[in-house]
Amino acid sequence: MFKIIGYVIKDLLRNRWTLFYLLFYLLVGFSILMFSGDFSKSMVSFLQIILILTPLIGTLFGVMYYYNSRDFIELLLAQPIRRRDVFVGQWLGVSLSLGTSLIVGLGIPFLWYFAQYEVAGDQFILLLLLGFALGAIFTGLSMAVSVSTDNKIRGFGYALVLWLLMAVVYDGFLLLALIAFRDYPLEKFALVATVFNPIDLARITILLKLDISALMGYTGAVFREFLGSTAGMLTSMTILLLWMILPFFLITFIARKRDF
């Protein structure tokens, strides 16, 4: 499995996608930190990138990479290697190289900023960790989708729909639910619903670190009590980990059943 991970990373390095991705993050990181003088403002911009772009790029990359290396995968499958190792290795390879680009690409601007002003080191680290996790989760999910179908268009479509569901539509439904059941106490429901979507979970976790001020009233108190405490932090991290493990099982399950 580790050999496969190594192959994937090498392959990605060779066709320069990782490098491109890294340069993109470097550019974005430096320009946000340099041009918006306001720290909290730039933090919000980074939050948007982490929440929207990282999952999207992960999704696209996962599908693209899988379909591009179909031949290689078929070759590997002919060898006496467990199917699980082949696919999970691919996933880990892609997400590790994407994650490294993210961490290096944004980490350098962060370090530069931190060296200048020495503020909010923990917030930067949290951002990078959550970005890494989100990237890995969505790469995995999109790979699971693409393993399940040979039709490229359909694979791309399903993966994108999945991203759209998680990143945008989910919140829409949550909002509708909140409006529809406005006469009931909704804090617990909102908390649970948020925790079950990795993007929302990442958003709330960072927000609690950032402008906690806004999370007010009873709802805010419920969230703060849960996510602000060490136990809550651990729980949310565990749930993120579960989300990262989910593609592993999905891919294994689908790959085992499928006929190549």
Add this chain to the structure above:
Amino acid sequence: MRWFKLCWCWVLLFVTLVNSYGRVIEVCKSGCNVSTITEAVEIAQKGDTILIHEGRYKEANIIIKVPEIVIRGKGEVIIDAGKKDRAFVIFRASGVRIENVMIRNVPFTSTDELAGINVLYSNRYHIENVRIDSTFFGILVEQSDSGIIRGCTINSGSPINVYEATLGNGIHLWKSNYALLENNSITNMRDGIYFEFVSNSVIRGNHSFGNKRYGLHFMFSNDDVYENNKFERNGAGVAVMFSKNIDMHNNVFVNNWGMSSYGLLLKEIYDSEIKHNVFIRNTTGIHVEGSARIRYEENDFIENGWAVNFLGGSYDNFFYHNNFIGNTFDVAYFGRVNNNRFEENYWNKYTGYDLDRDGYGDVPYRPVDLFTYMVNEIPETIVLLRSFFVQILNFAEQVVPVLTPADIYDPKPLMQKWKWSSS
């Protein structure tokens, strides 16, 4: 002979002066004629000075009934009320002055408002450099005009999690006009400074922090000025209620944090001016309820949850040349818009452009966005803060306002942060 008579007069006058006016009664633990303050107060006559020497005096309920008395501590004078009663009472005695003493251990009771110093029906009181620790109320002034409280330090000494009802107010004025409160420092009380029916007074340079309820609390107090004060980490911030003609200048409201906390709460305030104040990291910068004809000029709202929160019944509030920077919500609004106006403010969320380079954005800024409106209606929707979906909604709403009040807007938003004028 006549000369002799005149001379006698002078001598008489002199003797009277020495004997009864400006006499100094020294109090000390040993070596003086008088060893307790209570005794000294009993023998003191109008105009006398009671000089208390260093030491710890276990005395309570010292009642001053003679006017124009000065009570002055020399060195470290501690008056320990021993959890029995209030320390000083100034009762129907004008012009009494208390300075340089420390008061301790005034007990809590549910039936009486026991204070370190209680001023009753006594005008021209002057309390300076008094330090009150471990007390129920700090300084309680009732029906006494024209007083000065300066440089006092008041601390209940109670742990911060104590039940609110067992705490008293730091400086509490009731029906007392023309007061000057200057450079006091108050902490751990229920309300730092409490004014009820107090007119024509000045609160200046005080530091009120870490109080359980309000840092400053106004009720039915007209024509007052408060300036250069700092209100910090109070449970509910500062509340100004049911008052007219209040001037608030150069105050700092910072870190008034919590579920029901405000930097400044205005309820039923009329004809007032709020200028050159700074609001930093309060859950709500200014909460306006039923207030009219208020001018907000050159204030800075920085990193608050809500910079300004309007509730119904507010008319003629005018925001001019304020800076709104890094607030999660700039303006929240309930009820009808009425004729409240925002003009020429700086909003760091403003994304418009300035083609003619006159310093004003060409597109009006709408400080109430859809999400703010929604959070007002259904508080739980706050969980969607900064969500991509909500931003799409907000954008759509900005282009074509459907739900949000369309007539709350700043027609000339500033492109650059506004620099305060010097006055």
